[in-house]
Amino acid sequence: MAIVVQNNLKWNLHVEHIVKKSSKRLYILRLLKQPKVDMKTLVILYITVIRPILKYACQVWHFNIQNFLSDDIEQIQKHAKIIGPNSTYKEALEITGITTLYDRRERLCDEFFKQNINDKMTDLYPDSFTSNYDLRFPLQLREYKGKQSDNFTWFHKQALTINKILGKTETNFTAEETPKEPGKGESFLLSDDSCIVFQTKDANQTTNHNNSGNFTRSHIQPRINNKIHKAQKNKARNHFARKPNSVPCNTYNKNFAHGFDRVSSGQRLKMMNLNENKLREFTHSNNHPHQPANFRGQRAHIPKFSWRNAMPQEQQPRQHHKGTETATTNISESDEQELTEGSMISTPLKDIPIYPMTIPSVSPILGSQEDSERFVDTDVSLNQSSSIDLCKGNTSMFTDDEGEITDDNSSEEDISLHDLTKSILEELNAEQEDMTRQSDSDVMNEISDDESVGLADDIFEMVTEEDAEHETDDMNLQQQSHSTTECTDTFGPHCRFTRGDEVYSMKKEYKMVKEKKFVCSLDLLLQIFQSRCQTPGCTAESQIQYHFIGVTVVINSVCSEGHKYRFCSSPQVNNIYANNLQAATSLMFSGNQFSKIERMAKFFNLEFLSSSTYYRFQRLYLIPEINEWWSGMRKEILVEFADKEIVVGGDGQCDSPGFNAKNLCYFIMEESTNHILDVEVMDKRHVGLVSTNMEKEAVQRCLDRLTKEVNVGQLVTDASTTVKALLETRYDNIVHSLDVWHKAKSIKKCLTKDLPV
DNA sequence: GGGAGCCTACTCGGCCTAAT
DNA sequence: ATTAGGCCGAGTAGGCTCCC
Numbered sequence: 001m002a003i004v005v006q007n008n009l010k011w012n013l014h015v016e017h018i019v020k021k022s023s024k025r026l027y028i029l030r031l032l033k034q035p036k037v038d039m040k041t042l043v044i045l046y047i048t049v050i051r052p053i054l055k056y057a058c059q060v061w062h063f064n065i066q067n068f069l070s071d072d073i074e075q076i077q078k079h080a081k082i083i084g085p086n087s088t089y090k091e092a093l094e095i096t097g098i099t100t101l102y103d104r105r106e107r108l109c110d111e112f113f114k115q116n117i118n119d120k121m122t123d124l125y126p127d128s129f130t131s132n133y134d135l136r137f138p139l140q141l142r143e144y145k146g147k148q149s150d151n152f153t154w155f156h157k158q159a160l161t162i163n164k165i166l167g168k169t170e171t172n173f174t175a176e177e178t179p180k181e182p183g184k185g186e187s188f189l190l191s192d193d194s195c196i197v198f199q200t201k202d203a204n205q206t207t208n209h210n211n212s213g214n215f216t217r218s219h220i221q222p223r224i225n226n227k228i229h230k231a232q233k234n235k236a237r238n239h240f241a242r243k244p245n246s247v248p249c250n251t252y253n254k255n256f257a258h259g260f261d262r263v264s265s266g267q268r269l270k271m272m273n274l275n276e277n278k279l280r281e282f283t284h285s286n287n288h289p290h291q292p293a294n295f296r297g298q299r300a301h302i303p304k305f306s307w308r309n310a311m312p313q314e315q316q317p318r319q320h321h322k323g324t325e326t327a328t329t330n331i332s333e334s335d336e337q338e339l340t341e342g343s344m345i346s347t348p349l350k351d352i353p354i355y356p357m358t359i360p361s362v363s364p365i366l367g368s369q370e371d372s373e374r375f376v377d378t379d380v381s382l383n384q385s386s387s388i389d390l391c392k393g394n395t396s397m398f399t400d401d402e403g404e405i406t407d408d409n410s411s412e413e414d415i416s417l418h419d420l421t422k423s424i425l426e427e428l429n430a431e432q433e434d435m436t437r438q439s440d441s442d443v444m445n446e447i448s449d450d451e452s453v454g455l456a457d458d459i460f461e462m463v464t465e466e467d468a469e470h471e472t473d474d475m476n477l478q479q480q481s482h483s484t485t486e487c488t489d490t491f492g493p494h495c496r497f498t499r500g501d502e503v504y505s506m507k508k509e510y511k512m513v514k515e516k517k518f519v520c521s522l523d524l525l526l527q528i529f530q531s532r533c534q535t536p537g538c539t540a541e542s543q544i545q546y547h548f549i550g551v552t553v554v555i556n557s558v559c560s561e562g563h564k565y566r567f568c569s570s571p572q573v574n575n576i577y578a579n580n581l582q583a584a585t586s587l588m589f590s591g592n593q594f595s596k597i598e599r600m601a602k603f604f605n606l607e608f609l610s611s612s613t614y615y616r617f618q619r620l621y622l623i624p625e626i627n628e629w630w631s632g633m634r635k636e637i638l639v640e641f642a643d644k645e646i647v648v649g650g651d652g653q654c655d656s657p658g659f660n661a662k663n664l665c666y667f668i669m670e671e672s673t674n675h676i677l678d679v680e681v682m683d684k685r686h687v688g689l690v691s692t693n694m695e696k697e698a699v700q701r702c703l704d705r706l707t708k709e710v711n712v713g714q715l716v717t718d719a720s721t722t723v724k725a726l727l728e729t730r731y732d733n734i735v736h737s738l739d740v741w742h743k744a745k746s747i748k749k750c751l752t753k754d755l756p757v
Numbered sequence: 758g759g760g761a762g763c764c765t766a767c768t769c770g771g772c773c774t775a776a777t
Numbered sequence: 778a779t780t781a782g783g784c785c786g787a788g789t790a791g792g793c794t795c796c797c
Binding site: 609612 | 784786
């Protein structure tokens, strides 16, 4: 008897071993069948001689073998044929009273577990936990459905938790209840220095992946975890900075110029005369609460040095692994106790991201104070103003706090967009007049002549003095009459009131985008800074250090005279390197996959964005921006058909190679102008994993939206029976027609195959 | 069934800077 | 000088589909 353990922790060899061994012993049974030994004896022999081999130490390997290995083992028992060659396996089991080997292993494992569950050694086992993620159906949004008062209580306590970690004794949170709007739910603002803004969800609002931007508990928990992590990090840092035996902070700053954090962990320990063991002893004494793994409920482990662990134990907040916490759970007394003790709940219920169509108060690319002030005048930030005020230091709508501030008042946003573009156009017109009068204006002087021509060409053609007047008049007319116009397609079919004009007015931003970029060898660049100091008049050699941040390189040089110089290969806006953002934007808009471009960069030895950063940019900036653009353009398009009865065509496309039908993009197109009026992106998980229902659901969503805004008289689709049924039952006032192309295609197919139509 | 490939979401620590 | 917090990359876990 032995167990064969492989270095990859698979059990193929062990199973192979026991199958081989038991097969040999099956030969004994075969010999005993010939002299007609009775069945009872054969069964006893099998149970005592052969079966023990097949189940030996199964508690170790049973749950880790694959099905085909399990089948191989079962095959031995099948081949035993104890009751005769003509009986089936099932009959043999019933007659002999033997269970399948699989069932027996299950039972043995179960018994083993029950025997050991109360064993003294239980303390040595890792803590059990239940994942709070719905891993199989992550797109099913699970809300926190507590009462409004419960929501408030929960949010408030979370805020208090952070307050406590921050060391604030006074509970200076203020809860403000915003005015109730019908159908909008209630919003609670809990604010203090940590700037937490929560919105509760309307109890009557149906669960939908793309409805309002209200937050559920699952949205907020990761942010709170992050907040707490930051608070703990700072707490630990400040503690060590004040530690009596440690080197004073002045020394750190003197030695390392930029402060405490720039010193590596090893250096810090060395300077503090601490070693890692002492530190662990300090941070994890016997009385210390059990150290959790991390917020995601992973297994506990011996922690390496980190600032979190370096916190003194009396200041460490208790952290708990909670069991399964369904979204419908109200706050229990235990929750309340934990929360008031300054702990956190590790319950980031996984759900789908919500990308509300919001209008940022400031361009996420260029969020300068100057632009911010100008936009406030245009009433863009109507609904976000209060929230933005609470986000101290962030002028951009989309911060790394994951765009928590949202608003579902789409109608007001659309109006805001319209007002915004109008005001920008007016400003643009005035500026254009100035430009034609003063060709050497200050702004354009910042850009070279060639660049300025190229800049204007991409938005709309550079105008002469005569054309400028003509163009200006045209624009004014267009604003009133909404007639079609001839302009470039750079920004879509309707470029009159789009962000293209806004971009044009933002020359700094546009300059960043249009600036030439090129590939440069690092060594050649470093030579420039290494050979001589960048300070005028100083010719001393410099010591340089550099590091990459995405596609950006930062070079710090210090010459022997002490002159410091910092070079950054990318402009910075709102603490974001513009080139990094533009690289992510270009990648996404080119329709490529990140991994492909990353691979190209790897082959080229080209510094590139990390996947985390790319997807963060995508989530925080790019997708909201696309939503904004589409929202604005769609509104402009629909205005043209406001008073008409229109005929629209609809069809869907499965968005994946091989037509796996996981995703469906459904388009609604106006028949006379070929303008896309609506788009719906469906995921199979939105319709209970039944992909055939996606088209029907998409049509329903599109029509629900469209019929509120325009008069849809006729819908042309392919011959989908589900869509046909939908139109008959739900939209009986809309004529449903079948697409001729689809019909012709099917007829042709039938004819070529010589089949009846 | 398992691996490859792509994507999403999160934690954590280093780097850096704005605010006080 | 101190404090607090954002940005970023590295790492981790997992979902989903296709292909072999």
